[in-house]
Amino acid sequence: MKTAIIVVGSVIGVVVLIFAVMALIGSQLPSAHTASRSILLRQQRANVYAVIRDFKSAPAWRNDVKSIEVTETPGQKLRFIEHGSDDVSYEVVEDVPNQRIVTRILNTDLGYSGQWTYELTDENGGTRVKITEDGEVSNVLFRFMSRYVFGHTSTMESYLTALAEKFGETATPQ
Numbered sequence: 001m002k003t004a005i006i007v008v009g010s011v012i013g014v015v016v017l018i019f020a021v022m023a024l025i026g027s028q029l030p031s032a033h034t035a036s037r038s039i040l041l042r043q044q045r046a047n048v049y050a051v052i053r054d055f056k057s058a059p060a061w062r063n064d065v066k067s068i069e070v071t072e073t074p075g076q077k078l079r080f081i082e083h084g085s086d087d088v089s090y091e092v093v094e095d096v097p098n099q100r101i102v103t104r105i106l107n108t109d110l111g112y113s114g115q116w117t118y119e120l121t122d123e124n125g126g127t128r129v130k131i132t133e134d135g136e137v138s139n140v141l142f143r144f145m146s147r148y149v150f151g152h153t154s155t156m157e158s159y160l161t162a163l164a165e166k167f168g169e170t171a172t173p174q
Contacts, residue, residue, distance in 0.1 A: 019141065021152045025139045025148075035152040035155065038130035039160045039171035045120045049098045050164060052118055052129075055080045061166040064158060079106070086110060111139030112146070116156075131156045 094102040104115040114135030137143040164171035
């Protein structure tokens with residue numbers, strides 16, 4: 001019995017120590033970051049823009065999103081909520097048809113925030129889709145994980161890969 005208590009206590013101590021080290025390292029990292037990824041699609045810009053801009057239909061081609069609620073109020077910016085592992089609320093900050101869309105996270109309690117800028121440019125008879133994330137990770141543990149475990153670009157890469165598959169193409173985000 002005494003040995004079991006020592007083993008359990010030691011395991012708990014090691015776990016607490018690991019989280020403390022992760023929090024310490026995370027607290028030393030900058031909270032803000034900028035990261036980009038892009039793909040080249042053999043599609044016209046208007047077609048790519050239409051798919052990206054049709055937020056409500058995204059669950060049909062994005063496996064990380066269960067559903068999306070879109071709110072369009074006259075005189076206000078378009079807003080939508082992505083229901084997935086978290087419910088994340090967004091606002092469309094800028095929308096230049098066939099060229100650029102900027103979405104911003106509205107939630108303040110996720111441990112992260114920021115915006116994505118989608119840029120569409122003509123390239124080699126197709127469309128280059130570039131996403132730039134200007135993010136901030138306020139939670140020090142999540143900051144550690146974002147930097148060293150899954151990276152700042154993993155969500156962009158998943159999105160771009162799914163977008164390519166939507167058009168029947170394969171692409172490796174760069």
